[in-house]
Amino acid sequence: MTGMTPVGAQEDAPTSAAPTPAHALARPSGASFDPARPYRLHPKVALRPERFGALAYSYDTRRLSLLRDADLVAVVRALADAPSAGDALAAVPAVKRAAVERALARLVETGFVQPR
Amino acid sequence: MSITDLARPSAGVPAAVTTALAPLAPALPPSPASSSLQQQLLRGLEAPICLTWEWTYACNLQCVHCLSSSGRRDPRELDTAQMRSVVDQLAELQVFYVNVGGGEPMTRPDFFEVLEYSVDHGVGVKFSTNGGMIDADKAHRLAALDYVDVQISLDGADAMTNDPVRGLGSYDRARTAMGHLADAGFGAFKLSVVVTRHNVAQLDSFAALAADYGAELRVTRLRPSGRGQDSWTRLHPTAAQQRDLHSWLIARPEVLTGDSFFHLAAYGQALPGLNLCGAGRVVCLIDPVGDVYACPFALHEHFRAGSVLDEGGFARVWRSSDLFTELREPDNPGACTSCGHYDACQGGCMAAKFFTGLPLDGPDPECVLGHGEAALSAVNPNSLPIIDNDHSKRRRLPLAVL
Numbered sequence: 001m002t003g004m005t006p007v008g009a010q011e012d013a014p015t016s017a018a019p020t021p022a023h024a025l026a027r028p029s030g031a032s033f034d035p036a037r038p039y040r041l042h043p044k045v046a047l048r049p050e051r052f053g054a055l056a057y058s059y060d061t062r063r064l065s066l067l068r069d070a071d072l073v074a075v076v077r078a079l080a081d082a083p084s085a086g087d088a089l090a091a092v093p094a095v096k097r098a099a100v101e102r103a104l105a106r107l108v109e110t111g112f113v114q115p116r
Numbered sequence: 117m118s119i120t121d122l123a124r125p126s127a128g129v130p131a132a133v134t135t136a137l138a139p140l141a142p143a144l145p146p147s148p149a150s151s152s153l154q155q156q157l158l159r160g161l162e163a164p165i166c167l168t169w170e171w172t173y174a175c176n177l178q179c180v181h182c183l184s185s186s187g188r189r190d191p192r193e194l195d196t197a198q199m200r201s202v203v204d205q206l207a208e209l210q211v212f213y214v215n216v217g218g219g220e221p222m223t224r225p226d227f228f229e230v231l232e233y234s235v236d237h238g239v240g241v242k243f244s245t246n247g248g249m250i251d252a253d254k255a256h257r258l259a260a261l262d263y264v265d266v267q268i269s270l271d272g273a274d275a276m277t278n279d280p281v282r283g284l285g286s287y288d289r290a291r292t293a294m295g296h297l298a299d300a301g302f303g304a305f306k307l308s309v310v311v312t313r314h315n316v317a318q319l320d321s322f323a324a325l326a327a328d329y330g331a332e333l334r335v336t337r338l339r340p341s342g343r344g345q346d347s348w349t350r351l352h353p354t355a356a357q358q359r360d361l362h363s364w365l366i367a368r369p370e371v372l373t374g375d376s377f378f379h380l381a382a383y384g385q386a387l388p389g390l391n392l393c394g395a396g397r398v399v400c401l402i403d404p405v406g407d408v409y410a411c412p413f414a415l416h417e418h419f420r421a422g423s424v425l426d427e428g429g430f431a432r433v434w435r436s437s438d439l440f441t442e443l444r445e446p447d448n449p450g451a452c453t454s455c456g457h458y459d460a461c462q463g464g465c466m467a468a469k470f471f472t473g474l475p476l477d478g479p480d481p482e483c484v485l486g487h488g489e490a491a492l493s494a495v496n497p498n499s500l501p502i503i504d505n506d507h508s509k510r511r512r513l514p515l516a517v518l
Contacts, residue, residue, distance in 0.1 A: 057212035
């Protein structure tokens, strides 16, 4: 299965009631994804390789996501050096490119990946 | 710990964000985690997602339900250099954060030194404390650290309910600590409550109390581990209370549970979370002397997999110890697997079964279908496992007895 599965917010994820400075930064970006633009992994996100792909952890939002596809992981890692997200996505086999792109768009919306 | 603290949507996050998604299967429900994800996690990860690390057995309290039977420091506890070495190992494995507990971790003279070392090396720290050692200065010091989260334990919404469990004066000290954290601008710390027969009716009061401090409420399951083996029978929620608790939590997805009530999924609706026992697969525990246990609620030789001081360190224990390898194998057939609700509750909590004398492939003692009660009545009290890791303070006899 291709995809990214946020296993949910960490306990200390932001609440609307009492954002702290650190937590305020941690809000999901809400950004929309545009494949023509350049992106990068958020500097406070760590990727850990796993059998199924990778685990991503955001030290900002304290959220964890499972990137459940090797091609998605490769695209995310390639973003920083690619002129645009679309260029990074071009390496993905055509048959699953749309699925990987949707997963990448979710990573942008949740702030794991950001425009640069 | 079950899977702990991950799979919780949080109040400020739009529902869509926490919806499990997989582009090829967009209809996946938000919870429980999809079964294929669950299967992947049950086979184990390269390193734990949630690692509990007890920093000391020393404690300034003597809670009657202490999971780790803490009280006295163990002379073999890791020294500062060894603690740093464990942090180095965890950083190398990309363990993103640790859940630090004890004992009372703040009793360690090097508490802030190890805390800062860990954070500086990319291993975030969430630590549980009774708050008794958080004064205004320490609250400011904590507030200045990134990647540090604090959980203050309180087991009653008033002193009359809390203090019989956690000790005389412990309610007031926890409230004082909460005040210091709020005054220091720490932000959203957590108020952590173990649900008992006596405080389950106070859940709304706890929620209000947390809100007063800008804190989040976290409620977890009482386990019959450690000193809890003696107190569980009179403290654990009744069957009717358990049902009410499930309804209360379903209505309040913003309340954190550390995924500890996954056995309640057999009522028919799972709480948000991964809903599985993560022991040895995604969670484990390092105790104050460096021993590694599969489950944070089972500090017992039966669940000890090795030591961080062994050759190969923590990584070798995690990756290739016999116990962890065994736990990652598919379920053995057992009494529970033939139950129609097995997929929901996953057989419940291993530690709860073990310390109440139930077979590990049998029902959870608090099985919502009532299978636990029947099984418990057949347990010979003399056959209960001995707590082999007791650091309780020696009881002080009243003068009249001496």
